[in-house]
Each structure stands twice: as structure tokens, then as C-alpha cells.
Amino acid sequence: MIADNPWVDAVARMGIVAVLLPLTVILLTWVERKVIGRLQMRLGPMRVGPYGLLQGFADTIKLLTKEDVRPHTADRWTFELAPFVVVVPVIMSIVALPLTADILVRNMTLGLFFILAVSSLSIVGFVMAGWGSDNKYALLGGVRAGAQLISYEIPLVMAVLAVAMVPQSLNLEEIVIAQSDTPFIAYQSLAFMIFAIAGLAELYRPPFDIPVAESEVVGGPFVEYSGIRWSMFQLGEFVSLVLISILGSLLFLGGWNWPWSLFDSSVPVAAQVVQMAVKASLFIFFFMWMRASLPRLRIDQMMSFCWQLLLPFAFLQIIINGLVLVYDWPNQIMIVLSGAAAAAAVYVTYRAARESGVRYEPGYQRVGSVL
Amino acid sequence: MLGTLKAIGTTLRAAFRKPVTVQYPTEKKELPHRSRGLPTLLWDFEKTEPFCTGCQVCARYCPVDCMTVTMKDNPQFAAGKSKRKKIVDKFYIDYARCMRCDICVEVCNFDAIVMNNTWTGVELSRYDRQELVMDLPELLKPHKSGQMADPFREPMGVAHSGWAPKAEEADEEANSAGSGQAPEKEGGEG
Numbered sequence: 001m002i003a004d005n006p007w008v009d010a011v012a013r014m015g016i017v018a019v020l021l022p023l024t025v026i027l028l029t030w031v032e033r034k035v036i037g038r039l040q041m042r043l044g045p046m047r048v049g050p051y052g053l054l055q056g057f058a059d060t061i062k063l064l065t066k067e068d069v070r071p072h073t074a075d076r077w078t079f080e081l082a083p084f085v086v087v088v089p090v091i092m093s094i095v096a097l098p099l100t101a102d103i104l105v106r107n108m109t110l111g112l113f114f115i116l117a118v119s120s121l122s123i124v125g126f127v128m129a130g131w132g133s134d135n136k137y138a139l140l141g142g143v144r145a146g147a148q149l150i151s152y153e154i155p156l157v158m159a160v161l162a163v164a165m166v167p168q169s170l171n172l173e174e175i176v177i178a179q180s181d182t183p184f185i186a187y188q189s190l191a192f193m194i195f196a197i198a199g200l201a202e203l204y205r206p207p208f209d210i211p212v213a214e215s216e217v218v219g220g221p222f223v224e225y226s227g228i229r230w231s232m233f234q235l236g237e238f239v240s241l242v243l244i245s246i247l248g249s250l251l252f253l254g255g256w257n258w259p260w261s262l263f264d265s266s267v268p269v270a271a272q273v274v275q276m277a278v279k280a281s282l283f284i285f286f287f288m289w290m291r292a293s294l295p296r297l298r299i300d301q302m303m304s305f306c307w308q309l310l311l312p313f314a315f316l317q318i319i320i321n322g323l324v325l326v327y328d329w330p331n332q333i334m335i336v337l338s339g340a341a342a343a344a345a346v347y348v349t350y351r352a353a354r355e356s357g358v359r360y361e362p363g364y365q366r367v368g369s370v371l
Numbered sequence: 372m373l374g375t376l377k378a379i380g381t382t383l384r385a386a387f388r389k390p391v392t393v394q395y396p397t398e399k400k401e402l403p404h405r406s407r408g409l410p411t412l413l414w415d416f417e418k419t420e421p422f423c424t425g426c427q428v429c430a431r432y433c434p435v436d437c438m439t440v441t442m443k444d445n446p447q448f449a450a451g452k453s454k455r456k457k458i459v460d461k462f463y464i465d466y467a468r469c470m471r472c473d474i475c476v477e478v479c480n481f482d483a484i485v486m487n488n489t490w491t492g493v494e495l496s497r498y499d500r501q502e503l504v505m506d507l508p509e510l511l512k513p514h515k516s517g518q519m520a521d522p523f524r525e526p527m528g529v530a531h532s533g534w535a536p537k538a539e540e541a542d543e544e545a546n547s548a549g550s551g552q553a554p555e556k557e558g559g560e561g
Contacts, residue, residue, distance in 0.1 A: 039382040043392040293382040294375060346372075353372040 025238040026056035039292035066227035078132030083232035086125030100272035129221035141220020145211035156198035158314035176255035183254035190342040207294035249279035408492020414515040422483035425459035429475035437468035
């Protein structure tokens with residue numbers, strides 16, 4: 001409790017979130033350009049401030065002062081409300097996210113459920129933006145966003161639910177406490193893989209940037225947006241990057257605990273913050289690294305990879321967890337089974353990718369599937 | 372699949388290599404000796420006068436008509452200090468018009484005009500277009516001030532025939548050009 005009056009308390013907490021999130025996003029845009037620059041043997045921004053540190057602030061001022069253009073054929077309210085529909089759910093889901101054991105906005109009993117339910121609402125915003133812009137590329141991008149985000153929502157939710165089965169709780173704090181000994185990445189390696197890939201797709205970043213592909217749909221739902229409304233989409237993208245990264249570090253990397261109880265389990269707050277920062281940064285670096293490395297997937301590859309590979313294996317993880325929990329097998333069985341299933345998933349993907357190389361030989365042409 | 376792993380490995384290895392970026396306005400790449408900037412006039416350090424006699428051959432051959440040259444009697448010839456009977460009086464080059472074709476350098480009978488091979492021959496931003504019309508002192512400045520220490524003098528008429536100066540010839544040229552300057556440093560700082 002910051003203040004005694006619940007209304008004052010709520011406003012204060014909201015203010016902290018509203019100030020800290022844009023600040024994080026402004027710095028993250030700089031971090032992303034720096035990281036991708038280094039991965040491509042460039043320096044990244046260097047001019048504004050030391051090492052270009054103020055680049056994000058300069059960009060923000062530029063975006064805020066730009067003209068807010070609306071095409072005169074656009075559907076006015078759909079067009080103007082779409083950025084809010086994208087941003088608000090993402091920021092709302094931050095509310096239920098514990099950053100450390102004590103630093104949080106609200107600890108919810110069904111926090112994980114709340115986050116998954118609310119953050120997926122932003123898909124509506126993309127479809128609204130696509131429809132409201134009255135632009136064929138925006139519409140195509142909006143439909144692509146709907147297809148991709150809804151598809152990858154399912155393996156993501158299944159992987160997260162598989163993790164939630166082990167501590168038998170949807171309360172994120174309890175999930176983290178259950179990992180005080182071993183982080184769940186050991187027990188749930190298959191779920192971790194699925195979470196990382198589906199999370200990457202949920203963020204519509206390369207190689208899953210099909211809805212916003214510059215060279216295919218010239219920016220997708222954002223074509224007609226400029227200035228402050230465009231930067232709200234950007235804000236939503238980076239906040240959900242933070243959201244997925246923190247969620248991943250809470251679910252799989254043990255949150256604010258030391259791995260394998262290296263030190264005393266009662267961690268001081270500063271150490272908790274450092275732990276969370278390091279673990280979330282690992283995820284963020286992973287997402288940026290993939291962005292710098294991999295080319296965009298084809299839309300059919302993206303869909304069949306989700307439905308034919310990620311989803312069945314997510315169910316497999318749930319079945320493994322169910323068997324181990326129902327028959328009270330030791331946890332080591334879970335490590336072995338999940339690891340074996342992860343290896344099988346890698347092998348299936350490898351085979352599918354290898355076979356796709358010969359599918360244009362006469363008589364062997366395959367249509368529709370990459371798996 | 373394996374290609375994916377290779378790709379992420381490649382980018383990770385690239386992250387540990389030295390970035391190739393040159394921070395341009397503060398640090399500059401060394402320009403090649405034959406870098407072709409904008410034409411400037413050379414200064415005869417022995418006679419303390421320009422090489423240019425104002426014969427106007429460059430102005431007549433200039434395809435974009437960016438030059439204006441006038442000639443006068445050389446006062447140093449009257450005093451017996453120089454062999455040049457005529458000397459350049461006024462010389463204007465409109466750098467905004469010049470297309471860097473190098474023809475003026477090729478046709479010059481006195482090797483008096485060269486292409487500036489330093490960064491000052493490239494960095495041209497001005498607030499007023501009129502400031503790009505250079506007069507005689509400004510055209511002589513890069514060489515006279517020693518800022519363009521080692522100009523590339525193209526031998527007349529043979530530039531594109533594959534001819535190259537022999538080692539001793541190149542040395543002589545460098546010596547006659549320098550006369551007190553530091554001839555080692557190519558394309559100095561702006």
C-alpha cells in the first residue's frame with residue numbers, strides 16, 4: 001500500500017506505471033538499435049548524447065510534434081481508437097505482473113490467467129487499425145495480424161498452462177516460489193521452447209513480422225498512421241516485449257530466486273531486482289538477436305509451423321505433466337520426458353526443413369505443408 | 372533448421388568483431404591519392420606565384436561552362452624574377468556547376484589545375500549558393516596553405532592511356548610539389 005485511501009493508492013500506482021513504462025520503452029528503442037547494430041558490425045546511434053543514449057528521447061520528441069494525419073476516407077472512430085485498443089490491454093496486463101516479491105502493482109490469484117486474457121485483446125486493435133485505415137495494405141496486414149496472433153496465442157497459452165500445472169497455481173508469485181530450488185526451464189524444456197518461439201511470434205518481430213512486413217504490406221496496419229498514434233503502436237510493441245520477457249523469466253527462469261538456491265532463499269530486494277533485470281534482459285536480447293539474424297517466414301510456413309508442430313507438442317507437454325502429477329512420479333521423470341519431447345520437436349522441424357529442399361523434384365511436389 | 376543455427380551463430384560472432392562504422396564528420400577515412408574532388412589551382416612556391424597563366428584553355432574546354440578566367444601581364448616577369456610573361460588575373464569556378472569531369476586538368480598546358488584530393492574538395496555544404504563561386508585566392512588556398520600537401524598531377528593528355536609515372540618521376544613530382552611541406556601525409560585533415 002502506498003497510501004491508505006484505496007483510490008489515492010490506485011492513482012499513485014497507475015502514475016508510476018504510466019511514467020516508468022514509456023521511459024523503459026524509450027530506452028529499449030535505443031538498446032534495440034544498439035544491439036542490432038553491434039550484431040551487424042555497426043555502431044548504432046552515436047550522435048545524440050553519449051553513445052547515442054538520448055536518441056530515444058529525440059525520437060519521442062520528433063514523434064510527438066509530427067502531424068497526426070487521418071485519411072479522409074478512413075472510418076473515423078475505428079481509425080482513431082485502434083492505437084488505444086492496442087496499447088491499453090498490454091499496459092493493463094503489466095498490472096498483474098510481479099517484478100519482485102514486493103515490487104508489484106497488484107498480486108492477483110489468477111494473475112497468469114488475467115495477463116493471457118487481457119493481453120490477447122490487443123489483436124482487436126490491429127484488426128480495427130487495418131479496417132479503419134481504408135487501405136488495402138492495412139487491411140491485409142490487419143487480417144494477417146489477426147491470423148498470426150490468434151494462432152500463436154494457442155501454443156503460448158498451452159505452454160504457459162503446462163508450467164502452471166506443476167505448482168498447481170495461476171498466481172505468479174506462487175509459481176516463482178515453487179521454483180526456489182530449480183527453475184522450471186529444467187522440468188519444462190519443451191514448454192520453454194514453445195514459449196520462446198510463440199512469444200516471438202506474439203511480438204510480431206522478425207522472423208515473424210508477417211503482419212507488419214515492410215516489403216509485403218508496407219507496414220501492415222500502421223501504413224496510414226503517423227506521429228503520436230503510430231508511436232502508440234510502437235509503445236504497445238515494446239511494452240509487450242517487456243511483458244513477454246518478464247513473464248518468461250518468472251515462469252521459466254525462476255524469477256527473483258537464485259538458481260538452485262545458490263544463496264539464502266530470502267533474497268534482499270536489490271538482488272531480486274538485479275535477478276529480474278538480468279533474466280528479463282536475456283529474453284529481450286534473445287528476441288533482438290533473432291531479429292538481427294533470421295529472414296522473414298513465409299505465411300504458410302508460419303501457419304503450419306504453429307498448427308502442425310507447436311500446438312501438438314504443447315499438448316504433449318501437458319500430457320507429460322498430467323501423467324507425472326497424477327501418478328506421483330518423481331520430478332526427474334518430467335525432466336527426461338520433456339527433454340526427450342523437446343529433442344523430438346527439434347528433429348521433426350529439422351526433417352521438415354530438410355525435406356522441403358527436395359519437394360520440387362518431379363513427382364514429389366508437395367503442396368501446402370512444410371511439415 | 373541448420374541454416375537457422377548458422378545464421379544466429381554468424382550474427383553472434385559478428386557482434387564481437389570491430390564495427391566498420393567511421394564516425395564521419397569527426398573521423399575521416401583517408402582518401403585515395405587520385406581522389407577526384409573539385410578543381411583547385413596550384414601555387415608555384417619557388418616563384419611565389421600561381422602556375423596558371425590565364426590562357427583560358429580550361430574555360431574553353433569546360434563542358435558545363437563553370438569557369439571564368441582573365442589574363443594580365445606578369446609584374447614579376449618585368450622585374451626579371453619569373454619566366455612567365457602572362458599570369459592569371461581573375462579566376463572564378465562555380466563549384467555548384469562543376470561536374471568533376473577532370474577535363475580542365477587534362478587540357479591544362481602548365482599543370483596549373485588539379486582535382487583537390489582532400490576532404491575540403493568534397494565537403495561543399497553552404498547556406499548560400501553564391502558562396503560556391505570560388506575566386507582566385509580561394510582556389511589557390513588548399514595548395515598554398517599546405518593543406519593539400521600531395522596533389523595528384525595528371526600527366527597531360529595521357530590520363531586514360533594506361534601511362535603511369537615511373538618511380539623516380541613520381542619522386543621528382545612529389546619533391547617539386549612539396550618544397551618545405553610535409554610530403555608524406557596524403558589528404559590531410561580538413
